[in-house]
Each structure stands twice: as C-alpha cells, then as structure tokens.
Amino acid sequence: MRHFSPSFRVWHWLNAIAMFGLFITVVLRESVMHKANIGSIVQTKMAELGTIITDEQAVMIGKAVRSPMWDWHIYLGIAVAVLLVARLAMVFKNGFGFDDNAAMQKVYRLYKAVYVLLAVMSISGLALYLKLAGDAKESIETVHQYVGWALFAFIAVHIVGVVLAEKSDQSGLVSRMINGK
Template identity: 80%
Template sequence: MRRQFSSSFRIWHWLQAIAMFGLFITVVLRESVMHKSQIGSIVKTKLAEMGTVITDEQAVLIGKAVRSPMWDWHIYLGIAVAILLVWRIALIIKNGFGFDQDPHMQKVYKLYRVVYVLLSLMSVSGLILYWKVAGGSKEIVESVHMYIGWSLFAFIAIHIIGVVLAEKSDQSGLVSRMINGAE
C-alpha cells in the first residue's frame, strides 16, 4: 500500500528534521571541538604566548562565553521542537493516527507513539532546564534530557535506514511522496 502524505504533514516532517539535525549538531559540537575546556585551553595557551596568564577557571569561563551563541541555537531549536510537537499532536487529532490494518504499519505506528512520548519528555525536560525550575534536581533533569536526546538521535538513524529499506521494497517512491506528495 502506497501511503500519501498531506502537505501539512510533509512540512511538519521536514521542519522537525531540520530542528533535530540542528540539535544534534549543537550537542556534538558542545561535546567535542566547542567543549568549554577545549576552547578554554586554546585561549589559555594563546594568551600565555602573548604574555598573559589566566587560571583554568577563567579559561573555562571564556570557553563558555565563546560557545554561548551556539548554545542559544540549541535552545531556539529545542523550543521549535516543542512547538512542532504540539503541531504534530494537532495533526493526529485532526487526521487520526495508526488505523492502518497492515500489521507492519501497526508496528511502525506504535514506534512513532513511543517517539512522540520521548519528544514530549525531551521538550518538557528542556523547558524545565531553560526556565531553571529544576531546583536541586537539575542534574537528574539534565541526565534524562541527554539520554532521551541520544535515544531520539538513534531513532533518527533507524528511521533513515528504514526509509532506505522501504525504498528498496514495495514502498519505492516513499521519499518522493514525502517531498512533493506524489511519485
């Protein structure tokens, strides 16, 4: 069965893909080349070469300041994901979800329900961190947020593999339908 996708769903899908990709990039950069210690070490070394000595703590503060604009994008994209999730829920309410009789599609719909729950939890935990209402539980909320985020990034990899496999099966043209609504 060749599933058709509404224009509102396709727009939602690609905006969600862009937002999630942006979140992934900001996380990877934050944990690698844009890590506060990495940047701080570079700044400390270069300043020492110019005759200025700073402490490790000062270097980390500079590292945080340098990467702050990039991290602002993580926040903006996270808020976009939360808004897009509300849009997706509205689409589900309007159009229904998961009533296909095909057993494979029933499994797919169950997986997507899990993904939407995870997106909800990630959005809520991100907003709690943004509004600084976690209190003494900040580390727990950060951990939950991080683990959910990585599980969603794993889902994205599985999703892409599934799309490739679908294109090689009786669902060829899936990507075309998701881009322009027709094959």
C-alpha cells in the first residue's frame, strides 16, 4: 500500500483547491459571467433608465464587471505554477515515489503526462499574463485552453479512479491522502 508523505499530501490538496478555483473561473467566464451576457443585462437596465449604450460599451462594462473574478484566475494560475515548481523540487529530492508494481506503471505514466500538461498550462498562462506571446497570442491562448480542459478531464477521471479504488482492494486511499494512515 502506497504511503503519501506530508509534503505530497499538502501539495496535492493545495493543487486541488487551485485547480478547482481555476475551473470555476473558466466556467463562470464562459457562462453567466460572459462579457456579452453581462453587457446585455447592463444595456437592458440602462435602457430602462433612459440611457442607451452601444454594444461595444456594454461589452466593455461586462469585462470590467468580471475583471475581479478573472484576477482570481490569474492568482490561482500563479499558485499552480509555484506548486508545480515545488512538486518538481520534491521529485528531484525524493523521486516520484511510484511503486514498482507493473500494473500501476500505466497510471504513473499518466501522472507524469499530467505534470507536463501542468507545465505547458503554467508557461502558456504566464506568457499570456506577462504579454510575452506577441503575434502568437491566439495560438498560445488556444493551447492554454485545450490543455486546461485536458487537465479538467484528467481530474474527473482521477476522481472516478479514486472512487473505484475505494471499492477495490486499494480501499483507504482517501484516508491515506488526508491523514497519511
């Protein structure tokens, strides 16, 4: 049975919180907090008050309204980047800590791929935030979005895997990830 070090458990849960927050900001941005949705509401309410604003002005207001929420996306993205660097430092110091169990090697390869995706997402996000993308901005945004959705899909698969493990001979995984026992 695999033992999880305290540092790994803290890293895992901090990363989980940050990724959950990122997911929420993306879903909100693409749905109820979409600039066009907010702009439309503002435009309608302003018209009811007798003030007409253009579609462009409404979208500009929509962006301003959701800006504080998007700031959280940036903060959480930076947290994920810092956590990834911390995890890589743990790996260089202690190794990945994966069992030699042949049946688990495919799972562990998937986790290594996730670290690569986290790196791509962090680097692309930082490039966009620091405005280093230049002419490649749209391409980098696309990569960032696809990698983000791939990571969210991994998280869903990860949660299903944990539930299945709890119902198998690997039960106790959640307890070991929380308290180490």
